[in-house]
């Protein structure tokens with residue numbers, strides 16, 4: 322388990338209309354993150370890009386949660402769960418994380434994407450279909466590579 326340093330147990334909340342997005346390669350290295358993710362993390366874009374995603378891990382998160390997440394997404398299935406993340410300054414923020422594998426045409430994961438929202442976001446501000454319902458029903462996103470015919 323990676324130790325990212327001391328934590329303050331001070332909670333940071335982000336606006337309910339913001340969605341924190343990141344994508345990774347198959348090893349969990351950050352390939353992309355949106356400006357809301359960057360701002361909430363407290364890191365700069367340069368500090369985040371190419372780094373392992375556990376750089377925002379909070380020490381209160383049980384290893385079992387991530388083991389379950391990785392088992393699920395590596396098998397081609399989306400995973401949803403409540404995650405406590407550490408900010409650069411040691412504060413934390415909670416998210417509803419929806420992590421999905423992006424699959425090639427053979428059904429093999431080629432990358433992963435996480436879309437995070439404020440836990441308990443009011444229904445009026447949530448997507449029309451709640452994410453867990455979508456995740457349970459929808460097949461994983463297909464990722465068409467440039468070479469796929």
Ligand SMILES: Cc1cc2nc3c(=O)[nH]c(=O)nc-3n(C[C@H](O)[C@H](O)[C@H](O)COP(=O)(O)O)c2cc1C
Pocket residue numbers: 322323343344345349373374375376377378379382384387404406418420433434435
């Ligand atoms: C797309 C994607 C998003 C992830 N998002 C987070 C996250 O927000 N917070 C986090 O702690 N780990 C996240 N992880 C999991 C980390 O890669 C890692 O497994 C976790 O932080 C546990 O780190 P450890 O192996 O050092 O214990 C994500 C992984 C993937 C593939």
